[in-house]
Ligand SMILES: Nc1ncnc2c1ncn2[C@@H]1O[C@H](COP(=O)(O)OP(=O)(O)OP(=O)(O)O)[C@@H](O)[C@H]1O
């Protein structure tokens with residue numbers, strides 16, 4: 001021990017204090033995404049059967065904050081439509097989208113594979129099985145936390161399973177990963193089907209909602225349960241951002257650079273399950289957000305996780321708010337299932353990514 | 366992997382919380398940095414290394430030679446702590462591998478693996494900078510920029526600094542990977558075939574770098590297939606065959622025609638260079654007279 005080391009060192013290295021990396025695009029991108037998120041949220045909150053102009057939405061928020069600025073909603077029941085229906089819905093969309101975007105980015109880093117995503121590898125389906133199980137059995141030991149906790153447990157178990165099944169020799173082949181996901185999704189789908197079979201009418205409805213994915217049941221209590229999961233997950237991943245970068249070198253080289261790979265992996269799988277549960281517990285399965293968003297961010301900002309993680313969270317929030325807006329306004333007096341909409345857009349994007357990955361790898365071995 | 370001890374238990378273990386790492390102290394030239402004793406490694410139930418002894422000393426360039434499959438990469442993996450030992454010990458700076466944490470080892474030895482794939486298209490400079498991570502949060506961090514620039518210059522990859530690593534050619538990637546390993550600034554360097562993908566100029570350049578690091582007091586191990594390169598640069602050679610040390614010693618003692626012919630199962634000549642007297646190792650080939658093109662009747 002030398003006399004100079006006064007700073008407490010945390011076990012593994014990489015604390016994200018690297019100031020000189022060429023990430024000058026970072027702050028610009030994050031600021032842009034934040035502005036985009038706020039804008040999209042204002043617009044989305046105003047649209048619907050009771051239309052409120054974005055300026056009035058802003059005015060309503062400012063008045064709540066005690067600032068006497070801007071116009072208040074002119075429409076009858078505008079204020080209550082905003083605060084009881086729209087805001088919780090937009091807020092939950094943002095939380096869910098951020099969780100999915102971040103979870104996708106982390107998974108891709110841990111698997112060293114740009115095609116990993118909670119929906120594709122089956123973590124979302126596993127979480128849905130957990131949630132459905134809690135509903136059908138009517139267990140409420142943890143009060144409002146019961147369903148999210150069950151979703152977390154289901155997601156965690158599935159994530160571990162896929163991880164164990166899809167890896168060999170410290171790497172994950174794309175084919176193995178995707179096929180493992182197919183199998184896991186099939187089993188989870190069957191489990192959900194079975195639960196619907198034994199459930200009563202209300203249970204069937206509640207479970208059907210998971211399979212389609214929807215924000216229709218958003219309320220403030222859902223937001224207050226999902227948001228802490230997102231916050232914890234996001235902070236935990238950001239703390240490991242630099243180590244996730246090193247994983248790109250492969251597990252051996254990451255270990256040679258001082259990363260305790262086993263612990264990092266365990267932490268990140270727990271975190272992914274937490275983020276997946278935050279997303280799935282209140283909205284059901286929304287696929288592909290975690291796949292497409294990190295990919296787009298990488299094209300703009302490069303693969304460094306210190307930027308990729310927060311940018312994917314913001315990007316995911318924007319995408320889900322917009323997708324939900326489309327789902328509830330495209331058809332008058334009808335609501336399209338959000339999960340269906342995201343799959344219509346995300347499926348082709350996944351195919352495109354798959355082809356690109358194959359071209360670069362020179363075909364599947 | 367599995368043989369590494371878990372020193373901390375309890376919930377904080379997962380968070381990776383631990384006491385401050387032991388930073389390496391200055392070593393004197395000639396002192397043993399890594400001691401391998403009686404090592405046996407099994408893969409798929411088959412011994413691929415057995416009874417291997419190896420001392421890696423400060424100030425020495427140590428060449429590891431042997432035919433394909435002899436166990437050279439396996440030996441480096443065992444020294445790096447990547448593979449469990451079926452028997453024997455590996456000590457770094459006088460302590461068994463298991464007594465060091467991952468960070469403490471990363472401050473002492475850097476490893477260039479035989480293949481260097483990258484899952485995501487990081488820029489070359491970002492890859493090289495990854496080599497500085499073990500020193501994050503320490504006084505050494507102040508030199509990060511200078512070290513990264515200097516190693517990139519020495520490995521001749523400055524031109525590619527901003528390009529995505531996967532867009533480089535094989536040899537360029539190999540040099541960029543070496544730059545990352547050098548940037549780690551450890552006293553022990555384990556390089557698995559650093560010259561394999563390189564052209565003649567860059568082979569010499571890389572061996573020169575390894576030589577200079579050894580002269581500056583580092584302990585350097587280089588796996589090589591070019592025996593003349595080993596003869597020209599190494600202080601010491603260990604020749605592996607079928608998972609065992611077949612011969613060890615200074616180049617003159619190991620690079621002999623009968624020994625090499627036997628180990629490589631090929632008729633090999635060792636002739637001194639007319640000027641430098643350095644050994645030239647050449648397989649005995651048929652003369653050009655017998656290689657006349659078939660078209661010439
Ligand atoms: N994962 C593995 N499973 C089983 N056997 C293995 C594995 N990896 C290596 N081996 C075997 O161990 C032996 C030593 O392999 P190693 O990679 O150490 O050889 P090497 O001396 O580095 O050869 P090369 O010059 O080709 O790099 C070989 O016979 C190889 O087939």
Ligand SMILES: [Mg+2]
Nearest residue numbers: 437438439479
């Ligand atoms: Mg090898």
